[in-house]
Structure formats: structure tokens, C-alpha cells
Amino acid sequence: MKGEDLIERVLREGERRADEVEVFYARGESVSTEIKKGIIGTAEESEAWSMAVRTVRDGRIGFSATSDPDRWKECLDAALASGRLATSQQWGGFPRPANLTSTASSSDGDLIVAVEDAAGMVADLLSGAAEHPVEVVGGGANLARSYLMVANTSGVLYGMDRTVAAVSLEAIREQSTGYEFDASPFRADIDARSVGEQAASLAARSLSGRDIATGRYDVVLSPVAAASILGHVLLPALSGRNVKAGRSFLADKIGEQVFDESLSVYDDPFAPGLGSTVWDAEGVPTRRLVFVEQGVLGRFAYDLKTGYRYGEGSTGSAVRSGGEPPGIGVHNLFIDGPRAKEPGDERAVWIHDVVGAHTANPFSGDFSVEISNPFWMEGGDLVEPIRTAMLSGNVFEMLAGIGGLGKDTRRVGRLTIPSIRLNNQQIIGK
Amino acid sequence: MAEVRYYDIRCVRGEITLVDIDNGVIESAGTSFFDKAVIRVLGSKGWGILTRDHVDIDSKRELNALIEAAARLAAVTQDRLDLADAPRGVLPVPPLGEDPRDIDLEEKTRLLAGVEEAARVAGVGNTRARYTEGIDSVRFLDSSGNEYSYEAVRSGFSVLAIASRNGVMQMGSERDHITTGFNLRNKQILGRKAGEVAVSLLDAKLPKGGTKRAVLDPELAGVFTHEAVGHASEGDLVREGASVLGGRIGERIGCEGLVIVDDPSLHEFGFIPVDAEGVAVQRTEIIRDGILSSYLHNRETLAAVGNGVPGHARSEHGAPPIVRMSNTFIENGDAAYDEILSECRDGILLIGSRGGQVDPGRGVFQFNAEYGYLVEGGETTDMVRDVSLSGEILSTLHNIALVGNDRKMSPGYCGKGGQSVPVSDGAPHLLLENATIGGRGG
Known part of the structure; x- marks a missing residue:
């Protein structure tokens, strides 16, 4: 049996x-x-x-x-x-x-x-x-x-x-x-x-990178780097449980312009993806949830338990991992917006990935990480490798004023995300 | 049937008890059960590995069928692996001070609630505490006739406090896990500490990033040891050419007098009585007097790479064994803490850990402190927050200027290859020259 x-x-x-x-x-x-x-x-x-x-x-x-x-x-x-x-x-x-x-x-x-x-x-x-x-x-x-x-x-x-x-x-x-x-x-x-x-x-192209001096630079986070940093900070901030417990930077900001007006964030469980489903981990029908539309915060995610407790109702956002009770999560999260501004035109530091994203402060959004496979980007092309450096910043401040989204949208786990240009960011050279 | 040069089976059956208290609400308090088995067959080339739930290890027929299935998998492998001979033996498991199974769930919940409540000091808006208890019954047998069984008991907790003021949110967290019995009594002091740190961080500054002298406290220096040296000395990474420490045995990579050890036999949180391949565990000096002297090995990487000590194979239940650290530390030197601080003169003192990560092939690591203090004229001054440190494996150990005499071990979990295992790491206070500090202060 x-x-x-x-x-x-x-x-x-x-x-x-x-x-x-x-x-x-x-x-x-x-x-x-x-x-x-x-x-x-x-x-x-x-x-x-x-x-x-x-x-x-x-x-x-x-x-x-x-x-x-x-x-x-x-x-x-x-x-x-x-x-x-x-x-x-x-x-x-x-x-x-x-x-x-x-x-x-x-x-x-x-x-x-x-x-x-x-x-x-x-x-x-x-x-x-x-x-x-x-x-x-x-x-x-x-x-x-x-x-x-x-x-x-x-x-x-x-x-x-x-x-x-x-x-x-x-x-x-x-x-x-x-x-x-x-x-x-x-x-x-x-x-x-x-x-x-x-x-x-x-690996081949990153060889013999040149040093970079400490200072402020325009950077382009590849979809992988962006997903890594956002995954540890933005996702927990959208959870209704963290919001109600006072653990989310976004709590009390519904209706406010929290991000750049070119940014929208939504969960689409019906799009093809690793988390696609018509019912969530508690059997609640799923729906398309728009968390942020053109930079304005619209809503948070709830499961049955948190929904009933605070009179919000489940949003069909329950997920399960391992042998743990269900919790609040996303099915297929999209970071989206018009690709009007090309992210690569002006010289910038392009970052493929980061080391240590999980050490970011999920409540304040502050982080400082080592960067992987950084290149100087000019006119959209990777022209010269950079040896090694750290990137320090704050996720919420970054998203409040972005320099543009790339056309290279890609699925990274449960996130679908383009590259993101950020102007005037802190790079620490060695 | 396909060729079988060797097989083993490792079954772990057990219980996990979790209690989760969030802002005074008991969110969950209960026990779950698991029963996992991993069967490995070494074919003419490489491994065929099966993972199953609920295998009857005493049924010859079931075992034979699994071995045959694993042998068929092994037949698709191409890389020829060999196993080195290694000493056998099982250490006694440390006696339990108080067996967590003798304490009912209600009492555990009440004690955890006390820790969580203690974190709610003035200024703290949210508190959360989790108790985690694991009882593992392990059975192992292999085709060479080795057989063992033992029981591992782990008990511990974490507590998190969040303080907020005018839109600024800061956290303090503490944790303590042991393998020697129930670990939840008289721990309110750690809850209070988490709360106090969270509140004082509201007034902390953001440090300015750049290169400076840094003093690492024993907890953070332990994470430094783990990330900067431990992973790169793992024999599987060395064998694959994915570690900058490959081919450097006998080379000086650190200052004189520096000793870095991994010791699975210590009764710390990473203790194992025998490794996951049935090999006896022993103290391994990775670095002796500043010179790289041993890699951490399992039987397969010892045969392929040499220059090291086996007994470092570990696995999460239901996953195949890989080379892992257990209890990793820097041995005491002779500098007193006051001397380290005054020798630092102007720099930064970093305290506690929010974790770290390493790219062992590139030889670059990063880790994050919970908080710190600026050091000015040999004295600590302003508190700082959200500060991290990065460095390069091959140069960083030469930058250790002073090694303290106050080593302390801290428990935690380490992730590699999708598996998480309990570890501890530690060190005395360290003074690092030319440390790259990440921070976004102006």
C-alpha cells in the first residue's frame, strides 16, 4: 500500500x-x-x-x-x-x-x-x-x-x-x-x-584579467548574477508571513512606487516553467499574481495559514521543500519590463555571477559579494576581462533606479529574468 | 552480470524533530521520519549509485537485486577509479549528557519559547527561534566484509531577532548545536544576546570598503579557515583539477607556525565515529608550520592523488559520500587578544558569521561578518554592519600577522554538491594584513 x-x-x-x-x-x-x-x-x-x-x-x-x-x-x-x-x-x-x-x-x-x-x-x-x-x-x-x-x-x-x-x-x-x-x-x-x-x-575568456581600481562604476548584472542577488533578498520580502511579522522591507509600502517604473514583478504559474501548476502545495487553485507593476507595489503572497491568520486569504502561493510543512513561495517569478534602454551601450562592468549572495542581509537588502567572470562591456560586447573585485550595494536601492533591462531574458531556477544595468555602483578592487 | 569490483550499502533511518516559534506563536512542533539507503557499485570503470527509501539491508535477495541494478548503471561510466586501502575502525560515540529522547516535545517547546522570549529586548520587533533535533541510526556493510552501525544524536537551536526604527531593519542571530546530548537548557542568554546585537546595529555605521588590517574573532576566523583553506584541500576537487592547492604539497602557503587541522574524531558538531565508506577517522594536518602537508581524502581520491589522509567521506542521508570537512580549525598561537588589537592599530574588528562561499579553482573566497567595530589606535570605536571580506587562497595565509591563543569552535552546516552536513570550525583571534573589506559606506 x-x-x-x-x-x-x-x-x-x-x-x-x-x-x-x-x-x-x-x-x-x-x-x-x-x-x-x-x-x-x-x-x-x-x-x-x-x-x-x-x-x-x-x-x-x-x-x-x-x-x-x-x-x-x-x-x-x-x-x-x-x-x-x-x-x-x-x-x-x-x-x-x-x-x-x-x-x-x-x-x-x-x-x-x-x-x-x-x-x-x-x-x-x-x-x-x-x-x-x-x-x-x-x-x-x-x-x-x-x-x-x-x-x-x-x-x-x-x-x-x-x-x-x-x-x-x-x-x-x-x-x-x-x-x-x-x-x-x-x-x-x-x-x-x-x-x-x-x-x-x-573560463577561456576570463584569463589574464586586469585589476580594477576601487570606485563607482556602471555595472550590468547578467541574469544569473541578478537572480542570485534578488533571490536571497526580494523573494523573502514578498512573503506575506515576513510582511506581517515585520521582517520585510516592503511591508506597509503597498501602493507606493518602490522600484523603478520600468520594473514589473509577477508570478505566473501558468507559464511553462519548473514551478508551473494549477494548484498549489495545499490544493488551492493558483493564479497570476502581480506583485509590482511599473514599480508600484501591489500585493504580497500568502498561503492558507498566514492568509487565515491575517484575514488576507491564500493567494495560491504555498510551496513545499523536503520534509518541511508548506510555506509561502513563488511558482514562476518574472522580473520584467520594457527593454527600451539597452543595458550595454555605455561602458560598464558586466558581471556573470557572484560568490556569497546568501550572505546578503535579507531584511535591509545590503550586500557585498565577490564577483565572478567580470568583463568590461562596450557597445554591448564583452571586450576585456577584469581580474577580481567585490560589489557592494543595497538590493532595494538598486531596484529603485535601474539603468535598463537587457534582451537576454533567461530562466534561472524559478526566476525568469533579464540582465539589469545599474548605474553608479560601488566596486572594491584589490 | 556487469563487473563488480566493490560494493557498499549505507542505510540511515531516523527522526527529525523541529520546533518553530515565530513572535510567540508556536508555528509547528513535531517529528518526521525518514529511512534512506544508498547502494554503490564500483564497476570496471566508475561508480553506479542507487538511492532508495526503506531498504531491508538484511534481505540478501533485495540487496543482490540492488547491486545488480547499480552494476548496470556503472557500466555507462568511462573514468577508471580505484580505491586505496585504508584503516578501518569505529570510534565510540560520545556519551549523551541528557538524551533528548527522554524529554517530551512540550518541554522542548517551552524551553525554546524561553529563548525566543529572551530575544525580545526593548527595540526588537520580531523574534523567531527554531529547535532542531536529529536521531540517525546508521548501518553500513561492504563487499570486503566490513560492517558497522552506530547512532548519532544532534540537538540545537537558532534564534533570530529583528530590530527596526525609522525604516531601518537590523538582525542579530545566535545558534548552538551539539552531538553530546540535549541542548536547550539555560540558553536564554543567547536569545538576549541576539536581541541586543540587533538593537545596537540600528546605530551601526556602514564601513568603507577597501584594503585594511582586520582582526577576525574566533567564529569568523573559523569560517575563514573553512572557506579559504578547507574546501580547496578536499581531494575530489584536487583530483579534478578544480583546486588551486593541487600540486602544492610541501609548498609554503602560510606564515611560520601556522597549523590548520581537520579532525572528524573531535567531539564537536562535525564528529563522525567512522566515515561514510567505513574508513577510520583521524586528525589530519592540512597545513603544518605554514606548509601544505595533507589533502582530505576518501578512498578513491587517496588512490588518485595521494599526499593525504582518508576517512573524510561524508554524506547527507540518502546521498552518496563525497569528500567533506568535519571539525576544521587553526591551532592556537601565542598572541594575546589585547596584543592583536594593539598591533592592528587602525583597521577593523570583525565578529560572527553570516556564512561564506569559495571558488576553489579560481582560489577566491568571500564571507560575511555579523557585525564589527572600527579599530583606531589599537582601540575599538564605532560599531559597523554589513561588512564582508574576500581574498585569494594562495596569498591570504601569508597575510596572517598574528595568531591568538583563544581558539573556540562554532557549529554550523556546510553545503557542497547539494548536500548539507553538520560541521564545526574555529580558530583563535587572527590579525590579517591587507584584507579586502567589502562595505558600501562612503
Whole structure:
């Protein structure tokens, strides 16, 4: 008993001991091939099964999870025990079944979870990397398929397929490194050869960079660097839980011009992407959410728990990771705006990636990070590598006045983002 | 059946207990269960690896089927790997002062609430505390007839306080994790400290970035050790050509007297009684008297690279073992803290850590302090915030001018290859010359 029959059993058994019960169930398989010494060194295959149970009684929410179907009773007991300790809160019930008319695709019917396919993707990565005089020091390919299901005692029973194809390659030339990656639900989106070529090109072209003097410069953050810095600061600031707890810089700013008027930020769960879905991790129908429109802050994201507690209502923004209870997140977040101003025309420091983005202060937005693969950019072209430097700034101040967005929009995890030009930023040379 | 030169299986079954209190509200308090197995087969070339939930390690039939499936995977590999012989043995697990399993969830929640409440000093608007407890039952067996089992118990917490005034928001955070028993009693003092730091940071200045002398406190100097030296000495990175420390054994890379160690046998948060391949763990001196002397190895990287010590294979449950640090530190020198501060004269004192990262191939690292103080004329003056430090592995250790005599270890988690494992790192106070300080003050 591992599938729908087990879910049914947990719901019925739990219902006798709590007001409401919810089961979130996931099973999946994946294969990956890992590069060692420029060829395939490891082949891995994984099967996973997990079940998370939530119980609600008198507004007290209990939670437990297990990766062992035989321990489902223990798991249910643990959820009920945890519910006895949780603080009671306003609660309006798990969602009822909805007529889900929208569609969202995050599954590729043609994707086969086969080690031979992953090995073929590695061959493509390596042939791309061979275009430049570099050593390949790591990387690999991954293919995965999973099935997710959410069910509750109000009658919701939704299931969904997800697929992921992902590649990465790390190259080095002397002390110059280059890393590139891509991931998509759709196998055909992944151009492994180009990813390998790009990583190798970064390593090869970044060699013999010149020093840069400490000072203020115009910079262009590539989509990768921008996603890295924004991911650690902007995403938490949009969470309704952080807003209500006084942990968000954006709290109390609804209706205000918080960012540059050329910037819009929205979550589109129906666009094709790694997080596409028509129901969220609690079975609430998802919707397109515009957080920031032309720089004006419009709303925040809520899950059921935070929504009920503060009378805001869920925005269908619940996500899950690992064996943790659901939390507030985004499905496919877009940083968007007109590309009227070309970001690369005037001389600027172009930054491919940063080291240490997770050390940014998520509340104030202040950060100072080491930069990776920086180049002088002129007329939109990377003309000369820079050796090494740090970039210091504040995410919220940066977004309040940007110099323009690039035409190079790219998907980086759950973010879809173009390069961003920022004028007059602090660079610390060595 | 495809060729099998070696196989092993490692099963970890256990429980994770989490308590999350946010602004006085008990958000969740409960236990979850996991049961993960990793089966590795070394074929004629490389590894075939399977990950499964809930494997019966005592069932010969199940085991044989898994080995056969892993062998089929291994057949697609091309890079020929060999395994070095390595000493075997399992250390006793440290005795538990107080077994967290003997304390009910209600008491844990009440104690955590006390820590969280203590953080709510005047000026603090938000507090959050999390208790984390892990009980792992580990079983391992391999095709060479080695077999072991042990239990690991980890208990600890983190507390976060946020103070705000006129739109400025600052945080203070503290954490403490141990492997030697229940760790939540009499910890209000750490909650209070998080609150006080958050409030005092409201008046802190933004430092001016640039090159200056820096004093690192033991916690931050520990992160420095981990990021600047530890990762680059990992044998897998050396083997792949992804570390600037490759080919430099015997070379002077730091000042005289400098000793940097990774020791999985210490009863700190990174303790393991045996590594994830069944190899005995031992103290490894990465740098002795300023000279690079050992890499950290597993059996495969020892065979390929040499010049080092095995017993450093670790894995998160349900993931294959890779070369990792455990308890990494700089040994004490002989400088007193006052001497370090007065020798710094004009510079910056950096305290606590918000984490760090390294690109070992390029040899560049970055890490961030929780806060700091300007040092003027050998005395600390104004408090500063949001300050980070970056440097280059090959030059930075030569810039250590003084090594203190007050080493302290701090617990944390380290991420590599998508896996997170418990570690500790530490050092005495250090004086660094020519440190690149990142800050956005004018």
C-alpha cells in the first residue's frame, strides 16, 4: 500500500481524530551522470517516496512526514501530537474541490528517465566545451520525473506530473573558472552543447584579467548574477508571513512606487516553467499574481495559514521543500519590463555571477559579494576581462533606479529574468 | 552480470524533530521520519549509485537485486577509479549528557519559547527561534566484509531577532548545536544576546570598503579557515583539477607556525565515529608550520592523488559520500587578544558569521561578518554592519600577522554538491594584513 489507497486510509483514520486532514504525496525517479576527469565518472539512479500529513483541530495545525509507507500510523500520530502543541489560530478549512479550467505544463511526455539519455547529454556538454582550450572539472546531466498529489477531507484529490531535464558544466583554464547550467521541464529546451560551450568560453575568456581600481562604476548584472542577488533578498520580502511579522522591507509600502517604473514583478504559474501548476502545495487553485507593476507595489503572497491568520486569504502561493510543512513561495517569478534602454551601450562592468549572495542581509537588502567572470562591456560586447573585485550595494536601492533591462531574458531556477544595468555602483578592487 | 569490483550499502533511518516559534506563536512542533539507503557499485570503470527509501539491508535477495541494478548503471561510466586501502575502525560515540529522547516535545517547546522570549529586548520587533533535533541510526556493510552501525544524536537551536526604527531593519542571530546530548537548557542568554546585537546595529555605521588590517574573532576566523583553506584541500576537487592547492604539497602557503587541522574524531558538531565508506577517522594536518602537508581524502581520491589522509567521506542521508570537512580549525598561537588589537592599530574588528562561499579553482573566497567595530589606535570605536571580506587562497595565509591563543569552535552546516552536513570550525583571534573589506559606506 503506497499510493491512493494509502492516502485514503490516512484521511479516513485521521478524520476520526481531527477536524480535518490533508495528505501531500510525492514519488519520483531520477537519473544523473556526473563528469569526472572530463568523462563520465559516476552514474546515479534514485527513487523516492514521501508523504506529509497535516491535521487541524480547533485551529491547531499538526504536521509530520515520512519516507517509509509502513510508518504511516506513526506519522499520523506524530502529526496529531504536534497539533496539540501548536498555537490555535483563525482557520477556515482546507480548500474544497475547484473547477480547475486553467492549464499549466511542467511535464514533458517525451522525457525518458534513462541513464543512456543522461550520458548522451554529457557527451553534448563535452563536445561544446571542446570548442575552447579548457579543462572540464565537473558537471553532469540529470533527468527526473515525479508525481505529486494533494488530498484532503474536504474532497480535494489532485495529481500532477513533473519532469526536469538539467545540465551543468564547470571548466577551468589555469586559475580562470567558468560555470554554466540550464534546467527545464522540457528535454527539448536543453541545449547541452551550448551550455558546455558557454562555460568553457567563460573560463577561456576570463584569463589574464586586469585589476580594477576601487570606485563607482556602471555595472550590468547578467541574469544569473541578478537572480542570485534578488533571490536571497526580494523573494523573502514578498512573503506575506515576513510582511506581517515585520521582517520585510516592503511591508506597509503597498501602493507606493518602490522600484523603478520600468520594473514589473509577477508570478505566473501558468507559464511553462519548473514551478508551473494549477494548484498549489495545499490544493488551492493558483493564479497570476502581480506583485509590482511599473514599480508600484501591489500585493504580497500568502498561503492558507498566514492568509487565515491575517484575514488576507491564500493567494495560491504555498510551496513545499523536503520534509518541511508548506510555506509561502513563488511558482514562476518574472522580473520584467520594457527593454527600451539597452543595458550595454555605455561602458560598464558586466558581471556573470557572484560568490556569497546568501550572505546578503535579507531584511535591509545590503550586500557585498565577490564577483565572478567580470568583463568590461562596450557597445554591448564583452571586450576585456577584469581580474577580481567585490560589489557592494543595497538590493532595494538598486531596484529603485535601474539603468535598463537587457534582451537576454533567461530562466534561472524559478526566476525568469533579464540582465539589469545599474548605474553608479560601488566596486572594491584589490 | 556487469563487473563488480566493490560494493557498499549505507542505510540511515531516523527522526527529525523541529520546533518553530515565530513572535510567540508556536508555528509547528513535531517529528518526521525518514529511512534512506544508498547502494554503490564500483564497476570496471566508475561508480553506479542507487538511492532508495526503506531498504531491508538484511534481505540478501533485495540487496543482490540492488547491486545488480547499480552494476548496470556503472557500466555507462568511462573514468577508471580505484580505491586505496585504508584503516578501518569505529570510534565510540560520545556519551549523551541528557538524551533528548527522554524529554517530551512540550518541554522542548517551552524551553525554546524561553529563548525566543529572551530575544525580545526593548527595540526588537520580531523574534523567531527554531529547535532542531536529529536521531540517525546508521548501518553500513561492504563487499570486503566490513560492517558497522552506530547512532548519532544532534540537538540545537537558532534564534533570530529583528530590530527596526525609522525604516531601518537590523538582525542579530545566535545558534548552538551539539552531538553530546540535549541542548536547550539555560540558553536564554543567547536569545538576549541576539536581541541586543540587533538593537545596537540600528546605530551601526556602514564601513568603507577597501584594503585594511582586520582582526577576525574566533567564529569568523573559523569560517575563514573553512572557506579559504578547507574546501580547496578536499581531494575530489584536487583530483579534478578544480583546486588551486593541487600540486602544492610541501609548498609554503602560510606564515611560520601556522597549523590548520581537520579532525572528524573531535567531539564537536562535525564528529563522525567512522566515515561514510567505513574508513577510520583521524586528525589530519592540512597545513603544518605554514606548509601544505595533507589533502582530505576518501578512498578513491587517496588512490588518485595521494599526499593525504582518508576517512573524510561524508554524506547527507540518502546521498552518496563525497569528500567533506568535519571539525576544521587553526591551532592556537601565542598572541594575546589585547596584543592583536594593539598591533592592528587602525583597521577593523570583525565578529560572527553570516556564512561564506569559495571558488576553489579560481582560489577566491568571500564571507560575511555579523557585525564589527572600527579599530583606531589599537582601540575599538564605532560599531559597523554589513561588512564582508574576500581574498585569494594562495596569498591570504601569508597575510596572517598574528595568531591568538583563544581558539573556540562554532557549529554550523556546510553545503557542497547539494548536500548539507553538520560541521564545526574555529580558530583563535587572527590579525590579517591587507584584507579586502567589502562595505558600501562612503
